[in-house]
Amino acid sequence: xxxxxxxxxxxxxxxxxxxxxxxxxxxxxxxxxxxxxxxxxxxxxxxxxxxxxxxxxxxxxxxxxxxxxxxxxxxxxxxxxxxxxxxxxxxxxxxxxxxxxxxxxxxxxxxxxxxxxxxxxxxxxxxxxxxxxxxxxxxxxxxxxxxxxxxxxxxxxxxxxxxxxxxxxxxxxxxxxxxxxxxxxxxxxxxxxxxxxxxxxxxxxxxxxxxxxxxxxxxxxxxxxxxxxxxxxxxxxxxxxxxxxxxxxxxxxxxxxxxxxxxxxxxxxxxxxxxxxxxxxxxxxxxxxxxxxxxxxxxxxxxxxxxxxxxxxxxxxxxxxxxxxxxxxxxxxxxxxxxxxxxxxxxxxxxxxxxxxxxxxxxxxxxxxxxxxxxxxxxxxxxxxxxxxxxxxxxxxxxxxxxxxxxxxxxxxxxxxxxxxxxxxxxxxxxxxxxxxxxxxxxxxxxxxxxxxxxxxxxxxxxxxxxxxxxxxxxxxxxxxxxxxxxxxxxxxxxxxxxxxxxxxxxxxxxxxxxxxxxxxxxxxxxxxxxxxxxxxxxxxxxxxxxxxxxxxxxxxxxxxxxxxxxxxxxxxxxxxxxxxxxxxxxxxxxxxxxxxxxxxxxxxxxxxxxxxxxxxxxxxxxxxxxxxxxxxxxxxxxxxxxxxxxxxxxxxxxxxxxxxxxxxxxxxxxxxxxxxxxxxxxxxxxxxxxxxxxxxxxxxxxxxxxxxxxxxxxxxxxxxxxxxxxxxxxxxxxxxxxxxxxxxxxxxxxxxxxxxxxxxxxxxxxxxxxxxxxxxxxxxxxxxxxxxxxx
Numbered sequence: 001x002x003x004x005x006x007x008x009x010x011x012x013x014x015x016x017x018x019x020x021x022x023x024x025x026x027x028x029x030x031x032x033x034x035x036x037x038x039x040x041x042x043x044x045x046x047x048x049x050x051x052x053x054x055x056x057x058x059x060x061x062x063x064x065x066x067x068x069x070x071x072x073x074x075x076x077x078x079x080x081x082x083x084x085x086x087x088x089x090x091x092x093x094x095x096x097x098x099x100x101x102x103x104x105x106x107x108x109x110x111x112x113x114x115x116x117x118x119x120x121x122x123x124x125x126x127x128x129x130x131x132x133x134x135x136x137x138x139x140x141x142x143x144x145x146x147x148x149x150x151x152x153x154x155x156x157x158x159x160x161x162x163x164x165x166x167x168x169x170x171x172x173x174x175x176x177x178x179x180x181x182x183x184x185x186x187x188x189x190x191x192x193x194x195x196x197x198x199x200x201x202x203x204x205x206x207x208x209x210x211x212x213x214x215x216x217x218x219x220x221x222x223x224x225x226x227x228x229x230x231x232x233x234x235x236x237x238x239x240x241x242x243x244x245x246x247x248x249x250x251x252x253x254x255x256x257x258x259x260x261x262x263x264x265x266x267x268x269x270x271x272x273x274x275x276x277x278x279x280x281x282x283x284x285x286x287x288x289x290x291x292x293x294x295x296x297x298x299x300x301x302x303x304x305x306x307x308x309x310x311x312x313x314x315x316x317x318x319x320x321x322x323x324x325x326x327x328x329x330x331x332x333x334x335x336x337x338x339x340x341x342x343x344x345x346x347x348x349x350x351x352x353x354x355x356x357x358x359x360x361x362x363x364x365x366x367x368x369x370x371x372x373x374x375x376x377x378x379x380x381x382x383x384x385x386x387x388x389x390x391x392x393x394x395x396x397x398x399x400x401x402x403x404x405x406x407x408x409x410x411x412x413x414x415x416x417x418x419x420x421x422x423x424x425x426x427x428x429x430x431x432x433x434x435x436x437x438x439x440x441x442x443x444x445x446x447x448x449x450x451x452x453x454x455x456x457x458x459x460x461x462x463x464x465x466x467x468x469x470x471x472x473x474x475x476x477x478x479x480x481x482x483x484x485x486x487x488x489x490x491x492x493x494x495x496x497x498x499x500x501x502x503x504x505x506x507x508x509x510x511x512x513x514x515x516x517x518x519x520x521x522x523x524x525x526x527x528x529x530x531x532x533x534x535x536x537x538x539x540x541x542x543x544x545x546x547x548x549x550x551x552x553x554x555x556x557x558x559x560x561x562x563x564x565x566x567x568x569x570x571x572x573x574x575x576x577x578x579x580x581x582x583x584x585x586x587x588x589x590x591x592x593x594x595x596x597x598x599x600x601x602x603x604x605x606x607x608x609x610x611x612x613x614x615x616x617x618x619x620x621x622x623x624x625x626x627x628x629x630x631x632x633x634x635x636x637x638x639x640x641x642x643x644x645x646x647x648x649x650x651x652x653x654x655x656x657x658x659x660x661x662x663x664x665x666x667x668x669x670x671x672x673x674x675x676x677x678x679x680x681x682x683x684x685x686x687x688x689x690x691x692x693x694x695x696x697x698x699x700x701x702x703x704x705x706x707x708x709x710x711x712x713x714x715x716x717x718x719x720x721x722x723x724x725x726x727x728x729x730x731x732x733x734x735x736x737x738x739x740x741x742x743x744x745x746x747x748x749x750x751x752x753x754x755x756x757x758x759x760x761x762x763x764x765x766x767x768x769x770x771x772x773x774x775x776x777x778x779x780x781x782x783x784x785x786x787x788x789x790x791x792x
Contacts, residue, residue, distance in 0.1 A: 074104045078137040083130075084144040087177050088122045096120060097142065105131075105138050113142065121181035122147055147178035151217030157208070158223040159256065161194070166223070169193055178212055178219065190223075198259025199226040202288055203298070226256045227288060227300040236305035237374070239279065239338060240272070248272050251302055257288055269306065280339040280364075282309030282374025307374035309339040312367040318382040319418075322356050326420040329444055329452055330354065332530065333378060339364065344378070346530065349613045351382070356415045358385035358764075388413035406430025420444065432466040455525035455533075461541075464516040471495040471506045471549055495553045506553070513547040517676065523604070535606035535627075538635075543676055546595045586747070587730035588696045590639055590672040600674060601637035603630045612651060616769040617706070617713060617760075617790070619659045623649040631671075641671030643679075649792050657713075663702040663792035667695070669729070679726070686722050687785040688754025688778025695726030702792055706760070714762040720774070720791070721755045754778040760790070 080099050082090050096116035099109050110129060118126055127143035151174060155163040170186040172179065187207045194206045209222040231253055234242045246252075248268045250261045266284050273279040286304035293300045312335055316327050330350040333343045344362050351360045360382050367375040391410040412424035422441035428434065439459035444452040473495050495506060519541025526534045592598055605628045612621035629643040647665040654660055667679045678694040685700055686693065704720040731747035756776025762769050774785040 076137040077101050077103055077105050077140060078134050079139040081139075081141050082144065083141050084127070084146070086146055087149060088120075088144075088146055092122075093117055093120065093142070093144070099140055105140075110140065117142060117144065119181075121179040121183075122177050147180075148212060148214045148217045149177055150174050150212075150219050152219070154218060154220045156220065156222045158225060160225055160258070161197070161223075166190060166193075166221075172219070183210075194225060198262070199257075200259070202227045202257065202293075202300070203295070224298060226258055227293065227298055229253050229255050229257050229302050230292070230299045232302045232304065234304055234306060236283075236285070236307045237310075238306040239308040240277065245269070245272070245306070249304075257300070257302055259287070262287060265304070273308065274341070278341045280309035280341070281306070282339070282376065283307040283372075309364075310375055311335050311337050311339060311378045312369070312372075312375035313377045315377060315379045316382065317379060319384060321384055321418045322382075322415060322420070323418045325447075326356075326415075326418060327351065327380070327382070329420075331380070339376065339378070345613075347380075350530065351380070352613075353610075353615050354415075354420070355615055356384060356387055356420070357382045359383035387415035406433055414441070432468075434462070434464045437461040437463075453527045455527075456523070457525070457537075458520065458522040460520045462516075462518040464514065467513045468510040469513060471509060471511050471553060473504055473506050473553075492552045492554050495549060509550055509553065511547060511549045513545075515543075515545055515676065517541050517543045517600075519600075531611050532607070532609045535604070535608065537604040537606075539600070539602040539604070541600050542597050543592075543600050543674060544595070544597050545592045545675070548595075585732045586696075586728045588669070588671075588673060588728060589678070589731075590641075590674045592674060598638045598674065599636060600639055600677070601631060601635045603635060604628065605630075617659075617716070618651045618661075619653045620651050622651075623647075623792075629677075639672065639674050639677075641669060641673045641677075643667070643669045643673070643677065657708050659706045661702075661704045661706065661790075661792065663700070663704075665700040667698040667700075669696045678728075681724055681726065683783060683785040684787050684791060686724050686752060686754060686778065687720070687756060687758075687774040687791065688722065688776035688783050689752065689780065690783050693724065693726055693750075693752070694728065696729040698724065698726035700724050704791070714764070716760045718758040718760060718774075719756075720758065720776070722753065722776070722791075724752045725749050726752075752779065754783075 077099055079101050080094075080097060082093050085093060096119070097113045098116075099106075099113055110131075114126055114129065117123065123144045124147050125145040127145070129143060130139075130141035132139045132141075150172065153167060153170070153172070153174060155166055158166060169189045171182050172186050176182075187205065191206050194200065199206065203224055203226070206224055207221055208224040211220040211222075212218075213220075229251060232246060232249060232251055234245055238245060248265075248271075250264045250268065251257060255261070266281075269284065270281050273281045284304070284306055286306075287302065289301045289303045311333055314328070314331065314333070314335060316324055319327060331347045332350075333340070333347055337343070348360055348362055351357060360380065363379040363381060365377045365379055366373065367377050369375060389410075389412055391408065393408040394406070406428060407430065408426070408428045410424070410426045412422070412426075414422040416423055420443055422439075422443075424437075424439045426435060426437045437459060438461075439457070442456045445454040445456055446452060473493060495511075519539060521537065521539040521541075523535055523537030526536075528534060607626045609622055609624040612618035612623055625645070625647045627645045627647075631637045631639045631641050633640060645665065645667050647663075649661065649663045652660045652662075669679075673696060678696060679698050681693045681695075681698065681700065683689055685702070701723040702720065704718055706716055706718045708716040710716075727749045728746045731745075733745050733747075754776040756774055758772060758774035760770050760772055763771060768788060770789050772785075772787040772790065774787075774791070776783055776785065
């Protein structure tokens, strides 16, 4: 039964420790060591313990009564009701009351009822129960003081979590009587939520304080999301200094720390290391330093242990032929070094440049010590390709200037026995040509660090060509010397190699021109870096030019490599002694007489820079070469001249897979050059022409756009332009020997250009990379050029 307005009256509010709402020891186990204060209403407040004292006193009175009274039956309970509950239903309270009307009065049951009523959580206080004598027994009235009805819930200190989010977590709601049990559950849910979003482990509870205003019903929760950062320190093995790291972090002094900010810092560090410095973040450990927590100021220090990724082990797999040490000498990333993506890429390109492998794949795997995830294993997966090849061929080229029937045999291996050394042997024999050459290459001399900076290349060669030219007779203008005819000997007939309108070709008779050279060359290289090299070398060879005609014919003067009278010195050339090589008289072309041997000794000095990313189809990088040749009597040569070459190629990646290549080369010379050493340009450079161009000075420019048509890159399309400017220094105008008319000016610069399209494809079955077919138009029409390898 509910009796209104007859219970205890409300007085001034008293501050009560909210920790008591969570039952002492159990509250402390849940992390509620701080006393959260709430202003709760108080009525002539008599705690439960005083109610228990009254019950005990009543029992004592009964015990002191006369024995007759003590032996009287225990009084029965005639009624049980509740007083003071304005909003909490009586039925809710009675559901936990065990004292029942009609049952014998038991003080222990009444004491238990008080505890169970209090455990409902709706009440700020319990007054001592009224136990009154009534006819037939005792009437028990339990008196309660309800918690205020909540009219409003307010949050403070929640800078990162909206109040609506926190309110949605709570079962406590506006219009309800404040219930300590429900609120305790709400605090646990708020704490769990903050832990899930990264604020865990910092404070005992994130509900730092509550205030329930009994006059307004406003419930205020003061939230502490986390500890405020006093300072951030960097430890571990970061490689980068803190001055570079700290500005990139989200966690800073004065901010509230959270795991979410820490995770953002991990991502920021990855970007810093990878994007800006091309390093890898190996391991990260960090957060609040437990020893620095100060709960009086709610502050702490943050320590980040940052570890740059380092190589602990380098493994090589897939090489069954190439020795490990051959591969490792091209690797610069070794154990103990940081994992730098640029350095690994450079190692990848160096392994590709060796041409030992069809595929190279670097991989990062966990290191040997699982306790140090920052120390990793760098694995190089290589797929070897065939490096040894043999070729046999036959051919026929007809006509006076053809090679006739010939056969070729070639053997080569650029990774001999897996050592990285190279050897090649080539023989070509035919009716009009012969070539014998053997070459050896040692890219690294020795096994020490110093000796491996040097390389050595050498070759022996013998090359000979024979050409047949028509001869022309002009009896009306030619001067026939007085040579007596003895015994019917035919009268000598003067002939020339130049045709004219007044000359007639001699049928079935031809001039035979033979050019031979034998010698050897050697070159020593010194690496200045992984991309640059200085080259010093020398060549010694004997060259011979021999042009003859069958009897009874003989040459007049001023024929190619033909002199009338004493043989002039090859160290100089003049109008009086020019030899007419290639049909051109020039002071820059050395005098060489028919049939006589000449010694050609050369000293060479070169410098090369190579940064391209692929030896066959580069997409980026430079390929630059400077070469200087010197020949002089001081080194026992019969010639005195210099030849200088500067060759630069640059490659730019565009779009997704296209490449733009630009090539510029300059050639110049001084002194008097033997004909075989003139700069030569064929359809491998000028792809729109089927002629060979010679010069003492030249400039070659090329540009090419290359677009792969297959994802594998084994078939591609190209568009190109070529430009050649050349001259023969000191050359006289070309004259028709019969008319003396000028037919050309080889001493002036001649400009040639072409443009076209081409196809590139690989033939892996034959070990051929970049077979080139180009279709180009030059000044004289169309021409198709074939080659192995890019034009530049």
